[in-house]
Amino acid sequence: MKKDDIIQMKIEDFSTEGLGIGHAEGMAVFVKDTVIGDEIRAKIIKTKKTYAYGRLMEVLQASPDRVEPVCPVARQCGGCQLQAMDYQAQLRFKQNKVRSNLMRIGGFGEELLDRIMGPVIGMEEPFHYRNKAQFPIGTDREGRLVAGFYAGRTHSIIDNHDCALGIKENRQILEMILEHMRSHGISAYDEASGKGLVRHVMIRSGFRTGQIMVCLILNGRKLPAQEELVRKLSGLPGVVGITLNINQDKTNVILGRETRLLWGQEYIEDYIGDVKYQISPLSFYQVNPVQTEKLYGTALEYAALQGNETVWDLYCGIGTISLFLAQKAGKVYGVEIVPEAIDDARRNASLNHFENTEFYVGKAEEVLPEKYEKEGITADVIVIDPPRKGCEEAVLDTMVRMAPDRIVYVSCDSATLARDLKYLCGHGYELKRVRATDMFPMSVHVETVALLTRKSQ
């Protein structure tokens, strides 16, 4: 197979980047803008040893799961990868992805998974689920101001003020800001030159409280006619705070370290279940609150707390899972690498009057072994929610030595989940239950919760 060859094939799967995968002449071929089940014709644009990339030329026979995308810029925009796929088919794809990783990488048998794996938890309304949006601001070729999202794998901005995943209020806020920029001749930041003022607009909302925070990210310390814009934005329904974040570095990191309050309060409040959280502009917070409640519900169910257990929550972020568990546990210890997140965790614990939580800043692979070896800590239940790369072996190994009755593994990458579960099952644990939750409809990502129990000796 070589460049410019024309091939015909059926799309069988999706890659982690959302490209359709098919096979032709013994090679895997990745093609954008396809749906599993499509019969396509593609032109080869790049070849590697064992795989190739193709450009879609024609859909010869559309997959029965193909639908018209809701969003007019779905194809160009890098935000969604699965909009052209029926939502029920997306859920089937995610269920299969988790299942096949558990089989292929984890070595778990089909019969076991049939028995212990629940169906993926989907959304009833898979749009407008995101509580946070970060719109880059720029200019198009004609010099007009644009705001929207980056095109897939590039930094050119697709002008779109009304993302189908975000809240409906985003549009009015964004257009108010763009209008202010136009009427005062305020420039947008240009990544190439590092010049220009307005870099991003971030909007966060509390779904249960209706509170909205607008954060302007500037390559500078002040916006011209700032008070006028603040007055207008603060009059919009739901807006409780307006902040300014200063990022004068030539970087593609969105937020700078300094945030100033321009009006109202510095944070928004939201609830997951009965637990109240204060969220400041820089804090990590799950972006799909409706599904987060279901995900944590699964984790809590698997933890099966009676009220007196000692629980460790590793990779705890701002303590969202820790506090959810603290409602039912004797004592909860959280470990997280980002110091600011731990500040939030402590503040949120006291906001909810929890006196049974304690948080440590540090790497899970250092804090846990050290606490175990030096202080002889114990755990009845350990909950872990690591980043995509999964757990370091030191964490897995220490957990095994601590021998909790139950380990609840929350994962955003089912491949590393499968790898880590295999390790734990080789060291005295048994996989008891697995269930995925669709936290990011229209994207290829899926979250999974797994329960392991210690085999009786």
Ligand code: SAH
């Ligand atoms: N459980 C939280 C956050 C999960 S995201 C929630 O549901 O909101 C994973 C978290 O792990 C992030 O907050 C990240 O900062 C943290 N992290 C990454 N590497 C880590 C490490 N080696 N040790 C401890 N925490 C780490």
